[in-house]
Every structure is written in C-alpha cells, then in structure tokens.
Amino acid sequence: MKRLLKNIPLLICCVLICTIVASGLTGCITKTVTVSQGTTNAETVALTVVKGTQTKTLTMADIEALPAISDSTGDITSAGTIEGPFQYKGVAVSDILNAVGGITADEAVRITAKDNYTMTFSYAQIANGGEFITYDSTTGKEVAPSGKVTVFLAYEKDGKAIDDSIGPLRTIIMAPGQLTDGHWNVKWTTKIEVISVQKAWNLTLQGAINQDMDKATFESGVAPGCHGINWTDAQGHIWTGMPLWYLIGWVDNSTTMDYSDALADQGYEIHVANSNGDIAMYTSQFVKRNDNLIIAYQVDGQPLSGAQWPLALVGSAVDQQHQISGIVKIRLIFPSTTSTTP
Secondary structure (H helix, E strand, O other): OOHHHOOOOOOOOOOOOOOOOOOOOOOOOOOOOOOOOOOOOOOOEEEEEEEOOEEEEEEHHHHHOOOOEEEEEEEEOOOOOEEEEEEEEEEEHHHHHHHHOOOOOOEEEEEEEOOOOEEEEOHHHHHHOOOOOEEEOOOOOEEOOOOOOEEEEEEEEOOEEOOOOOOOOEEEEEOOOEEEEHHHOEOOEEEEEEEEOOOOOEEEEEOOOEEEEEHHHHHHHOOOOOOOEEEEOOOOOEEEEEEHHHHHOOOOOOOOOOOOHHHHHHOOEEEEEEOOOOEEEEEHHHHOOOOOOEEEEEEOOEEOOHHHOOOEEEOOOOOHHHOEEOEEEEEEEOOOOOOOOO
8 A cells, every 4th residue: 555545544635745747646736826035024924823713813923932843854755755854943733723722632723825725634643743654764664753743834944944935834744853744744834723523534446456545635636736626516516526537547557646548448347336335337438537527525615424425426427327425435347358557
C-alpha cells in the first residue's frame, strides 16, 4: 500500500502537492494565486481564528509574540521525493487556538489557505501530534518519531521570513529531524476553524492492485487545483467530488495513479457498491475519462448524511438505474486474458 494511504486518520485535500500530467492522476496543480511582493506587514491581519461565534484576527506581530517552535523537519511526497529537512520557526496551532478557548476531544480543526485549499486535523493531531506517520530523513523509510510531533504555523524557513510564494504562514508538521507526508502542509494559511468532529470513512478500491483510500486522502484529491469537480442537480443542489475514472486510475494497473486508456478500451467491468450490497455496474468504455460520473462527498458544501453517507454517485451521466449512495467500494473486474502490468 502506498505511504499516502497508510494509517492516515480523518482528513481532508491533499495537502497533496503534485503535478497533473496527461493521465490526470499523478497529482494536482496548485491553484494560481495572485500574491503581492514582499511579506505581510506586521500590523496587517495575517490569520483569522474561528470557533463557534468567536472570531479572532491575528497580525504577524501577534503571531510572532507567541511561544515559538524552532527545529528542523521536512516532508515526503506520495511519489517518495524527500524535501528537507529545513530549519523552521513558528507557533503551535494549539497555542493559537487558545485565543478562542482551545479544542476539545469532540472537535477538529480545519485549516484554510487563501486559495481555499483546506485540510482537517483531528484533536489527537493538534493536541499531542498523534496519528502522523514519520519517516527517516535520508532513506524515506517509516520510523518511530524521534521527538514531539507538532502541527504548527511556520513563518521562518532557514532563518528567513517565508515569502509570499508559499506564505507568509505555512502549516507544517514538525517532526524534529524527520519527515512527514507532504499532503498535510498548507501553504498560504489564512484561517483556522474549530469544527465538530466528522465521522471517518474508507473507500476500498480493488483492481490490479488494492488500496484503501481514507477520508483525508479523498478530500485532498478534490481540493482546489486537484481533481475536484462540482455538479448542480435539477433542484439546484451543488454536489462536490471527483470523477469516477480518477479513482479507477489508482488501481486499474500496477502503476498507482496512472489511468490506462488502453485497458479501458480493452474492456472491463466497474462495480460501485455500498455497505448494503447494492451495486451499480458500468463498462470501462462508458466510464473512460467521463467527468459526468462523479463520486461526491459533499452536497451544498456539507458532508453527505443518512443513507447517502459517505459517498454517492451523481452527475448528468447517472441514470435512475445506476444511482447508488452509501458507497464503500469500487471494484474492477477484468477478463481473464487482460494483462494489467504496463
């Protein structure tokens, strides 16, 4: 199983830092954001912190006045590329949350960038750095944490203020001397919200290889600049998710995240199933790069609920016979003569 999908708790919108290629599945392009030259003025509002009816605004001067964290850490991409470690300085998110009364075990934290990219962290992640995977900074192999892991807002990198290309504030996971998965990082961080805990879920993907995709990984894939797509139904409700074919590309051949047009043309069955045993069946030729078949996780900006939770198949190409919700598995069934090795 790829490291991106191992033991990751609840999520949400990768941060996945990657680059889209012709397959459409090897990564995401970060949404272009117009930024000013230089860093944020010390007296300009740099961060908004929200909990319920409470809203606090902090300038860079306010943030730099809080107890600082200073140590080296880095990250590793889903492709295994190591970045860092670098020397960072910043403030623990838990200290920033004190401005609105902190966080309880029944709450989570949603961090938003100015391009509207979001990532959600659990209470355990914010309170004590739990649930993160750490890696050796040289080999990239998974290892036990060597020190306290902390979610923090960095404002300095290698002794210099973080510039507007990724800052002036960037959410980083501090694992001293080690690496964490890069999709947790949120550049251009502008907002921190305390929210109610959302139920975790996993989507099982079965094909040439098998993967379990958790909520966090799915959400990172639908973030702005990634594979997210919206569809408005006849009642005016806006559904948000990613095209079914993107998810198929995770497991249709032995190269993860590399959708195969050739295999789709040869033909195989796609079974979209829920926990009740209901199945919607499609052919690979029909699904091939069809953006009108969407696996949605939100409607009108809110998580799906009731029988629809956690995922529903929607879109203009979904007829009444193929409607299905409560999706937990997508399975590919190949003819016995098909080779799924590139």
